[in-house]
Amino acid sequence: MYVVSLTYTASLDRIDDALEAHRAFLTRQFDAGVFVMAGPKVPRDGGVIVASRIERSRLDAILASDPFAQQKLARYDVTEFKATRMAPGIDLKAPE
Numbered sequence: 001m002y003v004v005s006l007t008y009t010a011s012l013d014r015i016d017d018a019l020e021a022h023r024a025f026l027t028r029q030f031d032a033g034v035f036v037m038a039g040p041k042v043p044r045d046g047g048v049i050v051a052s053r054i055e056r057s058r059l060d061a062i063l064a065s066d067p068f069a070q071q072k073l074a075r076y077d078v079t080e081f082k083a084t085r086m087a088p089g090i091d092l093k094a095p096e
Helices: 012-031 056-064
Strands: 002-008 035-040 046-051 074-080
Touching (some): 002 056, 012 035, 056 074
Antiparallel strands (some): 002 074, 035 046
């Protein structure tokens, strides 16, 4: 499991111009079962994505395809962790 912290490296005007394409990117990854949570930081200087069920090299390739990355609008810091406790009803185990 991974926590991806995005830090904007461009003005919010440029971020907003690319936001629709970024949201479409997020939707594709949610539909694929890779991303399980995402949202903006408060204050709005970046965002956070939680990814599961994926190898790090594939995650890096996916993040490189984000319009924010392609337009050099954000920096990505990825932290891998092993979830040992989850709230009831949450199932993030790797597929068999």
